[in-house]
Amino acid sequence: MSDSSRYVPPRVWTPPASSGGRFANINRPTAGPTHEKELLVGRHPLQLYSLATPNGVKVTVMLEELLALGHAGAEYDAWLIRITEGEQFGSGFVAVNPNSKIPALVDRSGPTPIRVFESGAILMHLAEKFGAFLPAGGEARAACLSWLFWQMGSAPYLGGGFGHFYASAPTKIEYAIDRFAMEVKRQLDVLDRHLADNEYMAGGEYTIADIAIWPWYGALAKGLLYEAGEFLQVQEYRNVQRWTDLVAARPAVKRGRMVNRVMGDPASQLRERHDASDFDTKTQDKLSKD
Numbered sequence: 001m002s003d004s005s006r007y008v009p010p011r012v013w014t015p016p017a018s019s020g021g022r023f024a025n026i027n028r029p030t031a032g033p034t035h036e037k038e039l040l041v042g043r044h045p046l047q048l049y050s051l052a053t054p055n056g057v058k059v060t061v062m063l064e065e066l067l068a069l070g071h072a073g074a075e076y077d078a079w080l081i082r083i084t085e086g087e088q089f090g091s092g093f094v095a096v097n098p099n100s101k102i103p104a105l106v107d108r109s110g111p112t113p114i115r116v117f118e119s120g121a122i123l124m125h126l127a128e129k130f131g132a133f134l135p136a137g138g139e140a141r142a143a144c145l146s147w148l149f150w151q152m153g154s155a156p157y158l159g160g161g162f163g164h165f166y167a168s169a170p171t172k173i174e175y176a177i178d179r180f181a182m183e184v185k186r187q188l189d190v191l192d193r194h195l196a197d198n199e200y201m202a203g204g205e206y207t208i209a210d211i212a213i214w215p216w217y218g219a220l221a222k223g224l225l226y227e228a229g230e231f232l233q234v235q236e237y238r239n240v241q242r243w244t245d246l247v248a249a250r251p252a253v254k255r256g257r258m259v260n261r262v263m264g265d266p267a268s269q270l271r272e273r274h275d276a277s278d279f280d281t282k283t284q285d286k287l288s289k290d
């Protein structure tokens with residue numbers, strides 16, 4: 001790797017042998033599959049291919065919320081995609097998501113399967129399909145969609161910007177960390193001011209805006225992302241703390257965050273979910289006793 005303070009970009013960029021950093025092995029400058037691998041299909045109408053990162057958790061929380069409301073059509077199989085092993089580049093996954101990123105959903109409830117990728121699109125697809133967690137119209141719908149798309153535009157500065165340079169990059173670059181810490185603190189303040197006057201993101205009602213924002217900014221507020229709680233003084237954002245606790249207390253949220261999880265307490269890891277009873281019988285602590 002070159003000394004970044006002396007780096008002069010050449011006229012034409014060529015990929016380095018290794019860019020360093022924690023995710024260097026999955027970075028490449030081209031799209032498309034790297035190998036043949038079909039996706040498995042279970043018995044439920046909805047097939048999810050994912051991992052319990054913040055983007056993945058949005059969808060499993062949504063599905064668990066829909067099931068909790070009694071929508072049997074939201075039954076799902078959640079298959080594990082290990083992105084650090086390059087499984088997002090298998091031919092079957094790329095056919096569902098040409099962008100090779102989790103989460104990806106195939107809705108098999110109709111005559112022809114419908115593929116949906118991008119977590120925001122998946123949340124909207126499910127909300128519209130079941131008529132839930134997306135207000136029907138007026139100010140509440142506009143607020144819900146505004147905050148949903150705020151999350152889609154903002155989180156890359158948190159993950160790809162701040163998280164990358166603070167926690168994953170091979171060298172600590174003060175300029176980059178300052179730039180993205182500034183932006184992330186600004187984003188937390190945006191949320192904090194809004195949540196001072198609103199119980200949930202879209203007003204009085206829990207919606208897909210909360211479901212999208214909580215896995216990123218709730219985790220950040222609790223110091224669970226990038227071990228950056230003290231660095232960013234997250235406890236100062238009192239209204240974000242209140243809302244984070246409110247969302248975290250929901251039973252469907254507690255279940256949704258366990259699905260496709262491969263890290264942490266074994267009792268919190270339900271690596272694949274194919275039945276509601278799996279939460280009681282198939283978590284890693286139970287499986288490893290077999």
Ligand SMILES: N[C@@H](CCC(=O)N[C@@H](CS)C(=O)NCC(=O)O)C(=O)O
Pocket residue numbers: 026053054055056083088100101102103117118119120
């Ligand atoms: N905007 C996308 C982001 C998805 C995304 O970045 N997924 C990451 C995990 S959180 C991923 O699959 N990364 C694998 C890779 O970049 O190769 C969404 O909201 O669905």
